[in-house]
Amino acid sequence: MVDRLVNSEANARRIATVENCFGANGQPLAIPGRVLVGEGVVTKMCRKKPKTRQFYLFNDILVYGNIVMDKKKFNKQHIIPLEEVKLENLEDDGILKNGWLIRTPTKSFAVYAATATEKTEWMVHINKCVEELLKKTGKKPSLEHAAVWIPDAEASICMHCRKTQFTVINRRHHCRKCGAVVCNPCSSKKFLLPAQSSKPLRVCLSCYDTLTKARANRGDLPVKPVEKPVNQDSSGEDDSEDEVEETGKADVEDPVKGMDNLSIDEKPTFYGDTAEPTTDPNHPTSCYTSACDAGNYTSACDTSACDAGNYTSACDAGNYTSTCNSDAGNSVCNTSSATCYD
Numbered sequence: 001m002v003d004r005l006v007n008s009e010a011n012a013r014r015i016a017t018v019e020n021c022f023g024a025n026g027q028p029l030a031i032p033g034r035v036l037v038g039e040g041v042v043t044k045m046c047r048k049k050p051k052t053r054q055f056y057l058f059n060d061i062l063v064y065g066n067i068v069m070d071k072k073k074f075n076k077q078h079i080i081p082l083e084e085v086k087l088e089n090l091e092d093d094g095i096l097k098n099g100w101l102i103r104t105p106t107k108s109f110a111v112y113a114a115t116a117t118e119k120t121e122w123m124v125h126i127n128k129c130v131e132e133l134l135k136k137t138g139k140k141p142s143l144e145h146a147a148v149w150i151p152d153a154e155a156s157i158c159m160h161c162r163k164t165q166f167t168v169i170n171r172r173h174h175c176r177k178c179g180a181v182v183c184n185p186c187s188s189k190k191f192l193l194p195a196q197s198s199k200p201l202r203v204c205l206s207c208y209d210t211l212t213k214a215r216a217n218r219g220d221l222p223v224k225p226v227e228k229p230v231n232q233d234s235s236g237e238d239d240s241e242d243e244v245e246e247t248g249k250a251d252v253e254d255p256v257k258g259m260d261n262l263s264i265d266e267k268p269t270f271y272g273d274t275a276e277p278t279t280d281p282n283h284p285t286s287c288y289t290s291a292c293d294a295g296n297y298t299s300a301c302d303t304s305a306c307d308a309g310n311y312t313s314a315c316d317a318g319n320y321t322s323t324c325n326s327d328a329g330n331s332v333c334n335t336s337s338a339t340c341y342d
Contacts, residue, residue, distance in 0.1 A: 002035040002059045002132075005271060011035055014271070018056055022065060026077040035059045038125050040118070040268025041067070045099075045110040047152055047174070053111075057122075057270075058082075059129050062102070080104055082130050084142045087123055103145035105195035108179075110148060118268055125270055144195055147179030155181035160204050175204035177211065 005011045014036045019029050038057040043050045044064070054074050056063040060082055065074035080102075090099035090110060098119040099112040113119040134141060150159070152172050158164040164183035166172050173187045174180070176196060182204045189208045190200035203211065 002037060002129075005035045006033055011271075014039075018063070021054075021072065021074050022077045023073065023075075025075060026065075027079060029058070029063070033059075034061075036271060037129055038122075038268055038270035040122070041266065042122070042268075043112040045112070045151060047149055049151075049153075050112070055111075055122075055268075057125060057129065060133055062126065080107075082126070082133050083137065083139050085126065085130055086141065086145060087127060089123070101148060103148075105142050105144055106146055107196075108146045108148045114267075121268060121270060146196055147175070147177060149174050149179045150181050152181060158183040158186050160186035160206060173202060175207055176201040177203045177207035180204055 012030065015030045015034065018036065018039075019026060036056060036058055040055060041052050042055055044053045052067055053064045054067050062080040062082055062085060064078050064080075066076045068075050081104075084104045084106075086103045088101040088103060090096075090101060092098070096112065098114065098116050099110050100119060100123055101108060101110050113122055130141075155172065156166060158166070159180040160182045164170055164186070166181075166183070170183055172181050173184060175182055175187055176193060177191070187202050187204050189203060189205065191203045191208055191211050192200045193203075
């Protein structure tokens with residue numbers, strides 16, 4: 001339960017640490033009722049190649065940013081309201097494993113965890129936060145979500161006309177409606193997508209025709225299409241903000257090869273389902289590992305490092321799962337197997 005962490009010193013300290021890591025360019029994160037539920041590093045599939053990103057899960061928002069200095073400094077902070085988030089599982093595809101989609105009305109993308117267990121942890125905690133937030137606010141989940149952009153490396157020719165080959169001159173563009181990689185002539189029109197921007201965005205000709213017909217069927221007033229100069233660059237304010245350093249590069253890296261060069265050594269840490277640190281003598285601190293945050297009983301705890309008889313795998317490192325069915329602070333779990341605590 002995250003409620004028990006709302007006014008805790010530990011939660012305030014963690015949020016302050018996150019704010020300091022983003023520095024003056026980051027948005028203030030400490031507001032009444034906000035709880036840091038979890039944190040960790042995952043691999044985000046960006047337009048050019050996969051990149052490691054630091055993620056922070058709060059009970060109402062999801063925050064991520066570029067890693068400038070490990071554990072110390074991040075930039076290009078992105079804040080996603082959880083009430084807009086929908087997760088979709090991704091099946092393993094070769095070296096692309098342990099992935100899922102994060103969909104929102106304004107932006108959608110794929111991320112990958114280091115292991116299947118970590119993927120499950122992230123998805124379970126995010127979905128739980130979304131569910132509890134929607135229940136609390138009474139809002140309905142978003143029905144429309146932005147398309148996931150297809151990585152540049154997956155298209156050597158235009159996905160619309162199937163003719164134009166991409167070169168330094170014939171650059172790749174992305175349709176903001178379907179996410180396809182298209183050439184400039186095949187994406188020469190713009191259409192207003194209110195969920196993504198207050199300004200008309202680049203769309204492919206197929207999506208433009210579909211959107212125009214749908215608008216006509218609704219009886220909306222026609223909007224004159226916005227033509228763009230043939231030589232206009234594909235980048236701009238509607239491009240991915242955390243990839244601006246890639247803009248202008250003609251070479252496209254293979255995203256699969258990029259996955260080989262990314263390693264995530266540390267496991268994510270989750271606080272939301274756990275109790276605050278305790279000095280209960282029945283739970284000696286020697287049973288904790290550094291990943292447990294001094295007795296915070298997170299799923300990141302290494303049960304093998306615990307003293308024999310204090311924890312077992314059935315207790316989920318003191319996380320009080322249905323197997324143990326115990327309130328935080330009790331020294332004995334309600335289980336007939338007597339394998340949780342002595």
